[in-house]
Amino acid sequence: MSIETELKFRLIGYNNITKTMKHGYLRKKTIDDTLELEDIEDEGQVLDNLTLEVEVEIIKMTGSKKEKMRTFDESQKDVSDVVLVVQDTQFYVSEMYLASQSTYLKTLFLGGFSESKKSEIALTGIDADEFQHFLEVLYGEFSIDGDFEIFFDDF
Known part of the structure; x- marks a missing residue:
């Protein structure tokens, strides 16, 4: 480190x-x-x-990464319906669950955009580690510590 x-x-x-x-x-x-x-x-x-x-x-x-509290990798494929790609990292997630937690994601998934029909959606301008922490919080894990930054104004 x-x-x-x-x-x-x-x-x-x-x-x-x-x-x-x-x-x-x-x-x-x-x-x-x-x-x-x-x-x-x-x-x-x-x-x-x-x-x-x-x-x-x-x-x-x-050289110091926080341990992941929840996995969103391919092992979650059977319980997910969309893959979000952030900096070449795939996050297997539930579209409806995330839509119920975030107005931004609700608009992205259900707002009639072309992304709503895709099974894999690329998100840009986001750090993959921070997105991991964001998802952990949405899925009920206590992932925020003093190093966490809010990176989505829209969320």
Whole structure:
């Protein structure tokens, strides 16, 4: 797993002298690798009355995927009537169930569009992992955590 982060350290001394440092890392690093007490002492800070604030921003994570809570793959073919394709990933789903959960999908499936007659419908501009989480929620799984983004304004 790789996590690209940006760290902002803010040191506040007894007399409110502030020193701010900003670092970005692609590998594991500890605070000891970044902050040296000599840096603080050089500023004339008193070490027994020091406040450290750390702000961590995660810029990019790779190699870490959330485990799927429900499958929508070909094993669901016998209980589905439409296949939604998102970024080359096929989702075998129930058209009527999804139509009852989403006005966008209801319009897509039942609104007289050419897609309503197709057994496989491609959806563009959507991330497959996020769509997986979206479907899990619609199918009753608790799939949302702090990393979930709302990606459909129309849904």
